Amino acid sequence: MSAAASKWGDLGPRVLSAIIMLAIGVAAVWAGGLWIHLLVSTACGMMVWELTRMLAGTDGQKSLWLPLVSGAALFVASYTPIDTIILPLLLAPSLVGFSQLKSANRPFAGRRIFMFYTAVILIAGFSLIALRDDFGIIWMLWLLLVVIVTDVAGYFAGKMLGGPKFWPRVSPKKTWSGTAAGWVGAAVVGMIFAQTVGGGGMVVLISVAVALASQLGDIAESAIKRHVGVKDSSNLIPGHGGLLDRFDGMLGAALLLIIVEFFVAFPPNTLG
Template identity: 55%
Template sequence: MSAAGKWGDLPMRILSAIVMVAVGIAGVWAGGLWFTLLVACIGGGMIWELSRMLGPDRERMAVPMGLLTTAALWGATLIPGEAVLPVLIAPAIVGATQLHKDRLIYGAYAAALMLACYGLIGLRVEHGMMWVGWLVAVVIASDVAGYFVGRIVGGPKFWPKVSPKKTWSGTVGGWVAAGIVGAAFGGLPLVLLSVATAFAGQMGDAAESAIKRHTGVKDSSNLIPGHGGLLDRFDAMMGAALFVMIVGSAVGLP
């Protein structure tokens, strides 16, 4: 591949990334209702994309499902804890029932997205801005290191049947970068958690790649220039957020 082929999309990716980082920082800093609405809107956008990918013959369901998801994520923050799970799972079930096929894929992935978004909101509310900053830094560092190391070093593919562009060099580079972030934020326990979180993010990326290959689409949408859709950009974040939520609920965060 020529140098232009390797790096041709880099300027647009950087510009879009700057805008996303600025919006993300503003949302995390504001916290409260603003951060909740930001995550809820992103979640709604991701479910809109998922509905379009898995139900191309049911395109009219995509916008209502996106709106329902946004409302459910916002509403889940206002109700008692025992009622949260049914509210979060409801959009996944409703969407799955609208499809003629791939209902299990839709339901499972949509439910995971809902829980991940809710976990991200909970991380900001319960643990504060620094923990969200750590999570975002881990995912971004892993993604950026994986992108550059993978393209510069190359080598064997990590999971060619699911994500043919990902290499082992890029994957390991992402782990190293995540570990460095963990060291900057805390001690050894956070370094280990950062590496594990980066891996969870990479699995989130792989899960979305598998759905795209299954449906034969290149990008989940074209909402973000240079990055594709919201799922293309936030798939790793969702995998990482879901993992951190599970760890936090099971054993607590360091």
């Protein structure tokens, strides 16, 4: 196989898998309600399963109940009318996992990673559900498009332009050219939505910030894989690896959104 063919060898499976995932995601986003709650809760539970397998090694089979608890906690939280108990619900699986997870490879570090990243997964999942429930299909599609365009623009620019690495120690394939292309792509999406839906320049700025958060989410997951010495979080998705490999950027983007929403709802001068 030539170098060029090898360079693009994973494109076919990636595109097919992406089309299938996009179709499922768009259908759930369009339907809303129970369907988006179920899809996001199930996906987040499966991400926790991948995280547990990576961190727990041979003891992972003993901790398969953690993903079930995580997905159930998110699903229950999405229907909880009392705001004050939502965060404890989302954090409970992290704390339980911290006390129960066993790992032969630096066990305390593995438990800390599980606690932190499981919290990120569930809070980001709740952010996605809240975005669809509270702001409707348009802004949910905006987020999906920003993350997808950031990833696609970064993939092709990185492959074609190459250049200096963004953070070679953690993510050796990510380049500055791909990173910058992702920002440009996100800005274009933001401009389109600002023109058609409204929001002005703020939508463009938030789109670029979401793109950066998406890229940092990708890097965070890469750091975990490097810590445990695996290439992919799992092999569930042909051409992409696991759900964490595919949706790590979405986790980062959704986490940023819920932080922004919190500070809009509760400005710093009201918290002191």
